[in-house]
Amino acid sequence: MKFHRIRLTDYRGIRHCEFEPRESGVTVIEGENEAGKSSIAEALWLVFEQHDDSSSQLVKSLQPIGQDTGTEIEVDVSTGPYRFRYSKRFHKQHRTELTVLAPERETLTGREAHNRARAMLDETIDVALWKALRSQQGVEDSLEPPAAGEHPSLAGAFGEREMAVLKAAEAEFLRYYTQQGRERTGGDAVNLPRLRSAEEAAGAEVSRITARMEELEAKAQRGAELEKVLVETAAALLLAEERYAGLAAQDRARSEVSSRAEKLRADLQAREAEARKLAADADYRKKALEGIEPRRAELAAEEAKAAAQAPQLEALRQAFAEASLAADQAATAKVSIQQQAAFADDLVTLSGRQLQAEQMAERLDRLRKREPEIAELERWLADCRVNGKVLAELETLERQVNDLEVRLKAEAATVEITAERDAEITIMGTVVPLTAGQVRSGKVRGETVMTFPGGITVTLRTGSSARDVEADLRKKRELLTTRLEAAGATDLAAARSTLQERTVMDERLTQFTAQRTADLRDLGSADELAAKLDRERAAIEEILRNAGLQDAPTVDEAKARSVRLQADLAASETLRVAAEQARESARTVHEDGQRQASANAARLESLRHELDRAEQDLSRLTERQPDEELAAALTAAAEARTAAEAALSGALQELGGLDDVTAALREANIEREGLRQAQGSASREEAGIHAVLEAAGADGLHGQLVAARQQLDEASGECAAASRRAAGARLLFETLERTHDEAREGYSRPLKERIEALGRRVYNGTFEVDLSEDLSVTGRSLNGVKLELSQVSVGGREQLAVLTRLAFAGIASHDGGVPLVLDDVLGWADPGRLAAIGPVLAEAAGTNQVLLFTCSPERFASVSPARVIRLPGGQCSERIGPAADEELETVPPVKPRAAAASVSRPAAPQGAFAMFETDPAGGTQEG
């Protein structure tokens, strides 16, 4: 897109301005502040944006203050295949005119012209991007460079309103959904799940009440059925009751007859029982009388029999007594003979026993004699304390004493004292008188203290050897003395003599002891032997006494006597056995007789008792009812029975004439009861239903249902509306987000490539930039050093901004981009950088149309080639070639309404701009 010509009339402070920028490359428009540079930039956009009849504040502000005139903008434009002239007059006599020159000529006016012009732009350039570029520069930028970290966002490419709408759509979306797109369930958000559950709950309530009403209707229906049933049942019951009453009357009548017959039957039975009882009484009485006589006869016979048996029994008792005596005597005789036979046997052994007693007397005598001697020997031996061992010890001790005495003599010091004159000395406390010349000597034993006259005390001590021998000797001597005393000997010789005597004594005692042992045999002492001898002698005397003999018979006599007595004994035993048998026989016969007699006596007693009872019984009966009365009663009872039989027969006959209705009555009763139950059951059910319905009626279910339906409707409506709104919000947000992302994707790569391509011309081949999500430049990399945008110098940031805008303008359309307006950019760039960026600007503009407004012309001296237009004069000149300091070639300004002239055509500096004026104060100055 290119502007070939731009004309403004009565636009803000500009009275008239018309110029032709370079179609490709930079046009530098120089002027002081307030010269109207920004107004030109604004007009280029506004002509496409605003309708000629717009009443917006912006349009109103275009009119020069105090002038009721029309503001005019006219541009010649080529874009894509189109070439057109487009003019718009605002305010007074507002109009829009469009003349399309290519590809086909057409002329439009008014709204049509406006829409067509917009359509051509929309078709050929990225209007949003151009708009974003505009909002970043020219009319709205301040001259301040971007603050660190606040580099202008290229998200403006998406449009501020558009981004605001996206934000608002997102906020709307987030009212219903989470960031992840799930339905919100808490907070201030619209809670769709809760609305749905509220709707479900309301629906459930409606269903519940509806079901309840249906249930009640069913009950009402049942109630109606029951009413019918009750009416029918009542009629049936009435009939059943009547039938029952008829049958019951019949049954009662028959029951009365039956009852009477039963009574008569009972009466007859009573009569019969009475008659039977009386007959039994009579019969009994007769039989009792008949039984008494035979019993009496029997008793008499038994008594006679008992009397005859008594003497026989006595004879039997006598015989038994006699037999018993004979048996006792035979037994006594046998015992006597048995005794004598025993005595006779003792006599046979008597002579042997007498001999034995004599031998025992001899042994006893011997024992008695030896006893004192043995006692003497034992006592001596017990007192004797010398034996072989003791003697040997004594002998050893004596030998040791002798040996020590010899050694002492040899080893003791000898003291010899010679008296010079008479003197007395004291030795060991003993005063020893010494005469002159006397010599006294002695052995020193142990310690000897001697006191000499003149107060001299001499203590003599033996040597250690002599002292030891002396002490040993003393001990041995003392031991020998002690041992001798213990042995009871005065010296060693006496001990030896005692030992010899002891040997003789031991031999004698041994001999005596052996003799005594032989005499005692198995007995312990002589006294025991003496006692045994006494017992034997007494036994012998008793045998003799029993045999009635003074002296003992011979053995043969004794044996003959024994044989004889054994024969006697056998005979007496035979006799005794026979007598015992006779006694047992008599006892048996006697006892049989006794038993017989006892049995007879008992029978007799029984007969007597029986007879007594029968007689008493009979007499009692007779007493109670004499026989005559009994007979009369019998007769009366028979007559009464006959009468009762006749009455019963009559009643039975009557009963037979009546029908039995018991079964029919039972059936009628069952039917009646069944109906009553059915009636009761139906009544109860009906009452229950009535109660339920009454209570339900009080509940106002109908009203509840209405309220519940209302609530359901509201909940459904609310839910549906919220769901609809939520779905709309989701669709809108997601679509906006997607188209936004797509747009961003569409810009991001070409933009980066374009910025870097431009930057590499300015810096070097290592230049790279980083773009953020919203297309802001966030950093740049140069010579391998990467800097965040905030780390880049102010001038560097400004340069980046310019490069970015150039890149933006380049991608805004496919055929050479869109016109780029730069308003006093690069104010902070150092001179070196400015010199470098100038050619780049010029080169970049080789494909783009760049309008560069500045109030400091010198700063852009390096931009070449370029057309330079100076405000307010409007002088127009051309810089040719890349040299910054090259002479400006002056070109003439374009003529109003003239077609775009060739840029190379020179023009007079003053011509076209003669009417160009500005009014910084906003006033209206003509001229």
Place this chain on the structure above:
Amino acid sequence: MVRFIHTSDWQLGMTRRFLSADAQARFTAARVDAIRNIGSVARERGAAFVVVAGDVFESNLVDRQLVLRALEALREAAVPFYLLPGNHDPLDASSVFRSKVFEDNRPPNVTVLDGDPLEAEAGVWLVPAPWRAKKWPGDTAAAALEQAAMLAGTKIVVAHGGNREFTPEVEYAALVDTANAEAAINSGAVQYIALGDRHSRTPLGTTGRIWYSGAPEPTEYRELDPGLVLDVQLEDGRCEVTPVKVAAWRFTESTGITLDTNADLARVRTWLDGLPAKERTILNLGFTGTITMALEAHLEEALDHYRSMFAAIERRPGDSNLVVIPAESDLSSLRLDGFALSAAQEIGASVAGEGPAADDAREALRLLHRLAGSVP
């Protein structure tokens, strides 16, 4: 001569789902007030009594408070009322007429026609055919007609039920049989048959003596001649039936309103402004045309405005004759460019169709209009 008021289908306690709680309360109250109106009409016209031919109450399970209010209104009306149980309030075990609240509070001028013929005036017999269950009981009028034939004097059969002539789709074996009823009239066995069930005033047959009185207050849009009671005069072989207006409420349906432009909408507004008694008027509107979203928004705005004035405004369900399409101007009025314009165009393309996707698109576009309008 006897003169009485014939009415039916009061259906006290009836609710309309489209009414707000406040409007419903007024609607219900109006139906009770109608009782008083009917009493006034009867007194003014010298009617001896009022016959209500069925469906006095909407349901046997109506709120007992409503029953009390109705009985009070009946008492105040101060003329004899004869109430016939109909299919809405049959004389079954749950019958409101047998409820304690009714029996305890029934004023002396109110009689329930629960079966046997009843001499309302000397020589004037009411022969009722009450419903005894919700289930269709057969041609109850037939039995009443037979009963009436056995009586002497002026005989008025009071019955409730549909008729094949009007409800052919109903498969009931016998509703009120026209031929039978006419035969009874023609034979002189019955002098008048007071019917209930239809809410529109309707004669049955050609005798001029068999009438559905219609409901005293309208209940639906398509009822013919509702809101009336019948003033019946029987005298010497003559029968005069005069309809008398008692209704306070109105159901108005207009389903063919053309709506394409703002001017059409202005006409609708003028028409609505001109309707009387708005607070007692229930409207059902249906539009035909193709409108932009902006116009649709204006329509909704207008209807919201009128909803606060009318008892209710319903829209014909699924108003498919009104097509909302996003016009170019709709999108240009958004003043959006770039991706946002693309999104708007994409959504706008889905709006024209039907179904959930189109609904969502319309909703999304509405939202976009709102959001774009709020961004400067």
